Amino acid sequence: MKLSVAMPPGPDAVDCARLAESLGYDRIWFYDSAALYEDIWVTLARVAERTKINLGTAVLVPNLRHVMTTAAAIATIERLAPGRLACGFGTGATARWVLNKPALSWATTRRYVEQLHGLLHGEVVEVDGEPCQMIHHERWAMSRPIETPLLMSALGPKGLATTRELCDAGVTAGVISFGPTEMPFDWHALMVAGTVLEPGESPTSERVKHALGPWYVLRYHGTWQLFPEAISALPSGAQWLAEIEAERPPGQRHLAVHAGHVTDVVAHDDKFLDAATGDDLATAGWLGTPEELRSRADAVAAQGVTELLYTPAGPDVGHQMESFAAALLP
Numbered sequence: 001m002k003l004s005v006a007m008p009p010g011p012d013a014v015d016c017a018r019l020a021e022s023l024g025y026d027r028i029w030f031y032d033s034a035a036l037y038e039d040i041w042v043t044l045a046r047v048a049e050r051t052k053i054n055l056g057t058a059v060l061v062p063n064l065r066h067v068m069t070t071a072a073a074i075a076t077i078e079r080l081a082p083g084r085l086a087c088g089f090g091t092g093a094t095a096r097w098v099l100n101k102p103a104l105s106w107a108t109t110r111r112y113v114e115q116l117h118g119l120l121h122g123e124v125v126e127v128d129g130e131p132c133q134m135i136h137h138e139r140w141a142m143s144r145p146i147e148t149p150l151l152m153s154a155l156g157p158k159g160l161a162t163t164r165e166l167c168d169a170g171v172t173a174g175v176i177s178f179g180p181t182e183m184p185f186d187w188h189a190l191m192v193a194g195t196v197l198e199p200g201e202s203p204t205s206e207r208v209k210h211a212l213g214p215w216y217v218l219r220y221h222g223t224w225q226l227f228p229e230a231i232s233a234l235p236s237g238a239q240w241l242a243e244i245e246a247e248r249p250p251g252q253r254h255l256a257v258h259a260g261h262v263t264d265v266v267a268h269d270d271k272f273l274d275a276a277t278g279d280d281l282a283t284a285g286w287l288g289t290p291e292e293l294r295s296r297a298d299a300v301a302a303q304g305v306t307e308l309l310y311t312p313a314g315p316d317v318g319h320q321m322e323s324f325a326a327a328l329l330p
Contacts (some may be wrong), residue, residue, distance in 0.1 A: 001301040002026040003328055004310045005321055006058045006191065008036065008263055009043030009190040014050050019318055023325040027086070029056035029309060033095040034064055036261055041073045044168035048081035055085045058176060058191070058309065059153040061092030063104060067127055071119040071134055074148050075141045088176045088189075089113050090153035097225045098284040106162050117171045121145040149173035151187065180303040189307040190300055193262075194286030195314075196293060196323040203278025203287060211320060213265040213273045214282035214313040220269065224257050236272050243268045263290055263313055285311075290327035297328050 005020050006029035007013070017028045028047065032040045044055055055077065060070065076083045089112070093103040112186055115132075118125040120142030124133045134144055152163040153176040158182050166172040167185065174187025181188075195211035198201065223230050231237040247268060248256045260266040265273060278287070286293055297308060308328065312320035 001297065002307040004029060004056070004189070005324075006031065006056075007317060008167050009038045009040045011038070013038075013043045014046055016317065016321070017051045017053055019321060021051050023054065023321060024329045025310075025321070025325060026172055026197040026307070027054035027056050027109055027176045029058035031262075032057060032060050032064065033098060033193070033261070035095075035098045036258070036263075041077070044077050044085070045080060053084075055081060057087045057089075058189075059088035059090040059151075061090065061095040061104070062109055062308065063092060063101075064095065067112055067115045068119065068132055068134070071116055071146075072136075072141070074116075074120065075134070075146055076138070078146055078148060079142050085093065086149040086151060086173070087224075088151040088153050090176075091159070094221075094258070094261060097221070097254065098261065100187065100254040106158055108154075110162055110166065110225060111200070113152065113166065114171055116323055117150060120148060139207075149187070151176050151189065151272050153177070155179075155309075174306075176309065180300055180305060184304055185306075189306070190305040191309045191311055192286050193284060193311045193313060194293070194319055194324070195312070196327050197287065197289050198323075203281060204276070207314075207316075208278075208281060209273045209276065210265055211312070211314040211316075212281045212284045212287060213269070214260060214262045216270040216281055216313075217272065217278060218262060218266060218284070220272070222255050225254070235275060240268065240272060262311070264315075290323075293324075293327045 001240045003025055004027035005025045007016060009030040020028045030040050030043055031037055040057060048055060062083060067113050091103040091109050096103055115125045115127055119134050150172045151174045152172055154160045154163045155178060160181055164170060164183055174185045176189045176191060193215040197206055223234060233242050244253050244256050268308050281287060286296055310324050
């Protein structure tokens with residue numbers, strides 16, 4: 001099972017990629033959310049030119065770019081880093097929540113990925129009712145076909161079934177998930193948050209809270225977006241909601257809710273971490289000693305996971321990358 005790492009595209013992306021490469025991570029994946037992070041394609045180009053590590057998108061959201069724009073971007077990175085890129089796609093739940101929009105349908109997401117696959121293979125593809133094709137002259141882009149592996153981020157049964165159908169059709173190469181699945185995939189990247197406990201460290205230390213906190217408070221963000229009536233059932237949920245409503249007027253509250261999404265704990269989320277126990281924090285990711293994390297990695301590998309995609313968060317991502325690699329890499 002390979003070990004890779006994922007993070008937002010940002011000012012320290014090249015340094016993080018160099019560190020990942022030196023530590024033995026197989027690939028560095030970057031998130032895609034234009035309202036939260038810097039541009040993913042500019043970041044990938046910078047990293048491609050300054051490292052030799054494999055690259056990935058985890059995950060691109062179809063509505064953010066025209067499919068031809070994505071095809072041209074892929075062609076650019078493939079020229080800079082031949083054979084090093086893999087592109088994951090998803091329905092864009094969180095990247096669309098921050099725009100106060102629901103996730104895309106699986107039909108829309110599937111159509112986009114099928115169109116992209118066709119474009120990369122030099123086919124004439126119907127897009128918005130019109131025939132489209134990559135007609136780039138050989139001076140201006142690499143020739144087609146461009147065989148960049150495409151993956152789908154899928155959680156529920158519909159998404160997994162769609163991904164399986166696309167894999168069987170040769171459109172996609174595998175799945176990015178948040179948990180093992182009984183459905184087999186040749187390429188199964190499992191996204192995991194978490195942090196390695198230092199010797200004698202408490203699961204509720206300040207370091208652990210801020211390493212796992214961005215993923216822990218995600219349950220408040222998601223509940224507010226999908227099931228707002230259930231917020232009061234979460235610990236201190238009513239107080240959390242009151243602070244959100246005081247911070248922003250109606251119509252703008254999604255901008256407060258999703259600030260710091262899976263990277264940083266912001267002020268209105270921070271106080272709720274103080275009440276979290278070690279068991280609570282552990283529900284947000286892998287938390288334990290190096291031996292405990294190795295045992296978990298062995299278990300998911302036995303279930304068919306081929307790549308562990310680590311998503312560190314908080315103020316010291318470099319330290320977490322180092323400790324996670326020390327725990328799980330030979």
